């Protein structure tokens with residue numbers, strides 16, 4: 279069994295909520311995850327001070343293996359020359375050397391992909407063919423039954439309300455590629471609201487015997503929650519076992535000064551395939 283703590287959209291800067299951040303650190307200890315995933319937007323305006331604060335926060339998380347990917351807010355929006363010449367310099371100095379990365383664990387492989395594409399997208403992101411190839415190579419030769427997880431910032435399926443939540447451009451191409459790779463789960467953020475989607479609900483695709491569970495996280499530590507998570511904070515606990523994929527959404531409660539589970543989604547896994555339970 280593998281427990282993944284999935285945080286997202288920390289937004290260090292003027293929208294960061296320090297009290298909520300402390301609760302995350304306490305629960306990152308008490309939940310004892312095997313892996314910590316953060317799906318982008320560590321900062322709000324990609325400023326050195328914001329990255330410095332984010333780095334200090336990360337240093338206080340339990341020393342478990344982790345997968346971090348940048349979000350569009352981790353790239354300078356207004357500092358034109360920096361965006362043009364070295365858009366990820368501060369992210370790589372403070373958060374993670376690699377923009378695309380692979381983590382192998384006992385029962386699976388987790389691939390982190392940088393979906394920010396600062397030269398072709400301001401906000402809504404892209405995944406290149408080269409990145410899809412990187413992902414394919416990471417999964418090549420994986421024994422049957424191993425979990426395949428992708429982490430990225432931008433969302434591949436719209437939120438349930440479909441309001442102002444158009445998926446990443448070329449999401450269909452990415453989902454078709456991930457389906458061919460038999461990816462089990464995609465962990466993402468960006469919309470500042472948590473939900474669980476399924477690839478077969480959005481794109482029928484060429485191969486309907488395999489669906490991908492898309493797990494979205496809200497903003498874990500900022501005041502910029504959207505939709506039903508307006509002014510709310512969330513994270514996910516994703517548990518992978520030989521038979522099931524379990525996703526639990528946690529919301530922060532001011533009253534308890536802690537996050538607590540608010541919903542649970544269980545998907546039965548059958549001989550390498552995911553079927554909605």
Ligand SMILES: [Fe+2]
Pocket residue numbers: 287289319349351468469470
């Ligand atoms: Fe964000």
